[in-house]
Amino acid sequence: MLDRLLTILKSRFGSAPALQEAPKGVEVLADMANRRVMRRYLDKPVDPALVETLCAVALSAPSKSDLQQADIVIVSDKGQRAKLEALLPDNPWVQAAPVFLVFCANNRRHRLMFEWRQRPFVNDHLDPFFNASVDAGIVLATFIAAADRAGLGTCPISAIRNHAEAVSEILGLPGHVFPVAALGVGWPSFEGVMSPRLGLDVTIHHDRYDEAGLREKMAAYDRRREAVQPYKSQRFVDRFGQSPDYGWSEDKARQYSVPERAEFGAFVRRKGFNLE
Template sequence: MTDAQTETFRRSMALRFGDGPIPNLPPQGRHTLARMVARTSCRSFRSEGVDQAVLELLCAVALASPTKSDLQQRDIIIIRDSDLRTKLNALTEQDWVAQAPSFLIFCGNNRRQRQIHKWRRHPFVNDHLDAFFNTAVDAGIALSAFVTAAEAIGLGCCPVSTVRNCAAAVSDLLGLPEHVYPVAGLALGWPEAPDAEPAMRLPLRATVHVDRFSEHDLRDQVETYDQQRSERQPYAKIRGVDAFGDPSGPYTWSEDKSRQYARPERADFGRFVRDRGFSLE
């Protein structure tokens, strides 16, 4: 890695996590690590599409990622039909999603495991919360691996969690059977503009623990993070002014996130999951 690349990495780390100590890059994998630290979500794409063969290659790379006990309880649906895409775009209620050349849905799939039990004539005795949880984790791992692979070849990506706002409608459109459900969408394409500045994250000492969980000085750390982020990366829009009013001081990350979850969101998702055949006991 050149001196310029090393300096870019150090700037990205400092911007992401504040002014704490910056680890040195190891000789192996440094290009990948530097790229991952500097990554940003993309919501502005060029009009050209992404070749189907490229999408299938990225799916293969994503599905080579870790999976609980080799159960492989995650599937990817590439949306190609224009009418279906239009309906999914409307359900996400985010205009920028419609501008992405490609859209995929990552699903948790516990159905295949249950089918195998029937074929092999073994009882499926683990019909409880873990059956659902394992599929969600597997799908999340595959999504993360897909994003890393796509960005490595120059594509821009942005996960879309709002498919869970209307999980039943999305499932109907995709023909998802019992024990299969949408975890997240993914909009992707070739970026129209240069990468944006990496979004700041909480300091590592607030989220990385050694041996035991600790909340020592957590409030001070969050307040320091709030101040730094509001100065460097202020929000373009204040959430929930109608319900919570204008903030008396800077509009901070913690204010935004607490406003977001002060309103009901996906309160019916548990019922949806049970309707898909999962027991959450």
């Protein structure tokens, strides 16, 4: 099983750590390293009790200072789902997911405790927003890992933040509660696709942050990814033309060359957060 883990890591990152002995749980580590984004599902329902169980497992994840600032909205009503799906025309695969969840950051309960005890909320600055956001992100990641172990496929949907105000209204989210990401869940219809990641020498640092040779390392990643997962089309050809060596870095530079979620900060402030 150690060989399988190292082979998967090499496929993902282009290299693997010099691990000589299989650690406890090596099978689980290999499965986690091998996770695939899943956007195609079998026409097979997922037991609602299993979904709630996975939510419970996810909400068992670490939480900043035990504040428990994450919620999960299970969207089962067809009318509710239709409203949310209408906001995501560029993500038609969302409609195929048997299960649709929205992971929310919730700083409301924390503040209500102060209100009930008639104490001033003295930490009204960026930190509450950041803490709640991180809590929701940890719960999302834990749900994905738990779903993988149960044989389900998942795909996060960050595009709901493009319509945070509308999503908030549809779900009835009160002040200091906001959507972080949605998640499509279902039984996989195929094995999925592994997305190669930046090399470990780019994203793992020892003792101090290090950018030595970063440009060359990212160019090497572009070439490695192009060899196994080439892009089917190029973004914004009308603005940037056709690139002969269109890789990950060019795709991401084009993706964020147009404004996106510029109103999210204003939305969060309307939710009651002070981001100073």
